Amino acid sequence: RKEVEQDPGPFNVPEGATVAFNCTYSNSASQSFFWYRQDCRKEPKLLMSVYSSGNEDGRFTAQLNRASQYISLLIRDSKLSDSATYLCVVNNAGNMLTFGGGTRLMVKP
């Protein structure tokens, strides 16, 4: 079983739609959590950290459920420019991050 699992998609949504991705992690001792965004043939970039109380950054909302060991990302009012792969990332301890395989989002006009 992978440490961090995501539905690979693709999620095909129209502009303006709301879309949600989930991610599950296997290590209950995981300490911190992130969503990274990766555009096609580009490097990953931090989208947002995920806090226990949930957090919002504009149209993006991230939530963490430690009891069920899952993380979610909600995107409201999708834009064409949101088309990318979204990587769920977990920091288990110290210096190393563990990446999920990514969920691909395609926003259509």
Place this chain on the structure above:
Amino acid sequence: NAGVTQTPKFRVLKTGQSMTLLCAQDMNHEYMYWYRQDPGMGLRLIHYSVGEGTTAKGEVPDGYNVSRLKKQNFLLGLESAAPSQTSVYFCASRPGGEETQYFGPGTRLLVL
């Protein structure tokens, strides 16, 4: 600041050849990482370094060696390339006390 740069951007090797990938960062970051990314597999950590002169193994270190002789550079070596090492290689760095990693643009390696 150039951030994190990687050299080369693309390379084709024959099985058994060797090569070195260079990662450089100008942000004075303590930590540096080498990952490989394969379709459907996400990024997997090969080796990492917590400071100049130190290196450590990650999840998939076999077939690779690294060196961090200078703080700003992290080299990834393939002594005898195999087709299974065909991948996209990303370097990343971060400062101490911060979890966010900053990635280079990647090196695409094809081993025939």
